[in-house]
Amino acid sequence: MTLSYSTDIVVFGGGVAGLWLLNRLRNEGYGVILLESNTLGCGQTVASQGIIHGGLKYAMTGSLTGASNVIADMPARWRNSLQGSIEETFDIDLSNVRVTSDHYYMWSDTSMRSKLKAFLGSKSLIGRVRAVPESNYPSFLADAPAEGTLYRLPDFVIDSSSLIEILADHQPKGIYQTNPSTIEFLRDDSGSVTGTLIKTKNKTVRIATQRIIFCAGEGNQALIEKAALKTPQSQVRPLNMVYVKRPKLPMVFMHCIGSNFSLTPSLTITSHQDKMGITTWYLGGELAESGVTKGPTEQIHAAKKLIFSLFPWIEFDTATWGCFLINRAEANINNNYRPDDACLIEEKNVLVAWPTKLTLTPVLADKTIEMLHATSVKATDREHCAELDSLFNRPSIANAPWS
Numbered sequence: 001m002t003l004s005y006s007t008d009i010v011v012f013g014g015g016v017a018g019l020w021l022l023n024r025l026r027n028e029g030y031g032v033i034l035l036e037s038n039t040l041g042c043g044q045t046v047a048s049q050g051i052i053h054g055g056l057k058y059a060m061t062g063s064l065t066g067a068s069n070v071i072a073d074m075p076a077r078w079r080n081s082l083q084g085s086i087e088e089t090f091d092i093d094l095s096n097v098r099v100t101s102d103h104y105y106m107w108s109d110t111s112m113r114s115k116l117k118a119f120l121g122s123k124s125l126i127g128r129v130r131a132v133p134e135s136n137y138p139s140f141l142a143d144a145p146a147e148g149t150l151y152r153l154p155d156f157v158i159d160s161s162s163l164i165e166i167l168a169d170h171q172p173k174g175i176y177q178t179n180p181s182t183i184e185f186l187r188d189d190s191g192s193v194t195g196t197l198i199k200t201k202n203k204t205v206r207i208a209t210q211r212i213i214f215c216a217g218e219g220n221q222a223l224i225e226k227a228a229l230k231t232p233q234s235q236v237r238p239l240n241m242v243y244v245k246r247p248k249l250p251m252v253f254m255h256c257i258g259s260n261f262s263l264t265p266s267l268t269i270t271s272h273q274d275k276m277g278i279t280t281w282y283l284g285g286e287l288a289e290s291g292v293t294k295g296p297t298e299q300i301h302a303a304k305k306l307i308f309s310l311f312p313w314i315e316f317d318t319a320t321w322g323c324f325l326i327n328r329a330e331a332n333i334n335n336n337y338r339p340d341d342a343c344l345i346e347e348k349n350v351l352v353a354w355p356t357k358l359t360l361t362p363v364l365a366d367k368t369i370e371m372l373h374a375t376s377v378k379a380t381d382r383e384h385c386a387e388l389d390s391l392f393n394r395p396s397i398a399n400a401p402w403s
Helices: 016-027 066-071 074-082 112-123 160-169 217-226 286-290 296-310 358-374 386-391
Strands: 002-012 032-036 099-101 104-108 149-153 156-158 175-177 183-187 193-199 204-214 234-245 254-257 267-273 279-284 320-331 343-347 350-354
Touching: 002 016, 002 193, 002 386, 016 032, 016 160, 016 350, 016 358, 066 358, 074 156, 074 358, 099 267, 156 160, 183 204, 204 217, 217 234, 217 320, 217 350, 234 286, 234 296, 267 296, 279 286, 279 296, 286 296, 296 320, 320 343, 320 350, 343 358, 350 358
Parallel strands: 002 032, 002 204, 032 175, 104 254, 204 350
Antiparallel strands: 099 156, 104 149, 183 193, 193 204, 234 279, 234 320, 254 267, 267 279, 343 350
């Protein structure tokens, strides 16, 4: 038995980008359903450190790169959404999303290279970055024995799980968990995709649609291949993220700029509470990027060495350490180099989307809506199909990997 249903758009992927698109597109009047193969936010979103940043790390060379130009205004835009001030941007009300820190620091040690890199980075973002006098240092640096330079950035940190929860709560209907192996794509005589076919235990569901959007992070490549698309290609850049947890660890939100010439901070720290309320430091930056070839023991040893050298006054004897690999999925548009911006590629009525960075998610939604308007995809007043609710479960929200 076949259930036939039509909607304007089907979105594949229930991470932050897919859920953001679902919200923005429905606000534009489009009929949209979202399909997720696992839990909402699993993979990149829930593994994100949650930093909404203005591109300081991309300006380490002292000149504004394409990446830092694109991203510079994003903290202000996100703050507007977090305050519910969305009238001008048509963004999403995120006033109930938990902000774990409303600021972010950058710390450079006393080495000449490190000071120079921090100085050039801050000069490239004049008016956005300011030096912090020692009298105003945060409490966790009060006992720091080393001299250095501390900057306060316009960046801030959100709880990624909270963001997913709020985006999903805004849309109580039309988010379904599906098995990728049960999905096929429908085509017209020209080869353009016109919908999707989903086989369930009791029924085959045929969904006709004007456009399909792949926004599934690392899952995009498998979808691209299944839809036999030629132009879009995905790439991954792995990280080996480390976490350390101990009761009463200070809450730290900071880039630590090293003495090498890497454009990535030697360590990027965010702080979180696990399910037991224990403070967890989540460690990214050069540590995570250079650690992808290391096993857990070697990577944790490298993390301990770095942490002990940067924070010798903090006790870690009773701390618990762990690490895990996570892939950052992006569009492969320039010989495996990282894209500067959110990317959107259309082929055969399929839009393949990558936000590139959490911070750029609103930009991806802008680009998607602009492309739909440019290709005359008009919103229709589609009624929700209640029968779909009985055929598919709504996915739960993913747990943070360090929780």
